[in-house]
Amino acid sequence: MPHDDLTEHPTEHPTADDAAAHARSFGAAADAYARARPGYPDDAVDFLVGPARRVLDLGAGTGKFTASLVARGLDVVAVEPSTRMLAQLRSALPHVEAREGSAEATGLPDASVDAVVVAQAWHWVDPALAVPEVARVLRPGGTLGLVWNVRDESVPWVSRVWEIAQRGSEHEMRASVETVGEPFGVPEHVRTRFEHVTDRAGVLDLVASRSYVIVLPEDERAAVLAGVGRVLDEEFGEGGAIRLPYVTHCSRFTLSRAV
Secondary structure (H helix, E strand, C coil), X not given: CCCCCCCCCCCCCCCHHHHHHHHHHHHHHHHHHHHHCCCCCHHHHHHHHCCCCEEEEECCCCCHHHHHHHHCCCEEEEEECCHHHHHHHHHHCCCCEEEECCCCCCCCCCCCEEEEEXXXXXXXXXXXXXXXXXXXXXXXXXXXXXXXXXXXXXXXXXXXXXXXCCCCCCHHHHHHHCCCCCCECCCEEEEEEEEEEECHHHHXXXXXXXXXXXCCCHHHHHHHHHHHHHXXXXXXXXXXXXXEEEEEEEEXXXXXXXX
């Protein structure tokens, strides 16, 4: 399941076909995604994983969250539907158990993991199928963690960039969290802040790896990236590091009963 920024959809609300096209688009930008997307702050990872030892990174993409789990010495299995994203993950983390699969059909045995984490991806799943599938693979008392890195658009230059690159809100994240429900209990929530240190090329790759930009016609995509480049040049000049601020939103659900 591809990771993504929360508000990928145009303001006119995409059709189901549009959303499916966006969800399938990430393989085409797997290289840019791997280069540009930020990782996750340690306190967010600690909250989402808790005492778990065997963790499923579901919709693992190129392995951004997977790397944090591996760094903690956890027993990790990564599941991702895009073969091109999965290839990036396997190249970066060759010792991780990585499988092709989806939130709706993980391919894992019953009660085989202590925790499932879905980073930047739950808004792409079909919750009617994904919720029972996650509950099936969790052990009793296991947890489902959902996490999104959300750009801090209260910072003026960030707002300027994402006015060009399809600015949105937190609506999709909140709506996604509300789709979990039974057999999971009431969620616990944590928010934390961090800065992703990158450069001009990194910000352009970040924009280029968004599904809304990937599916644009070539001339429109070039115009978006040129507009973002002009903002960066005005704000930062040539060269140097750019600190992109994020707010990380975490929700953790505990399995309340067996399925």
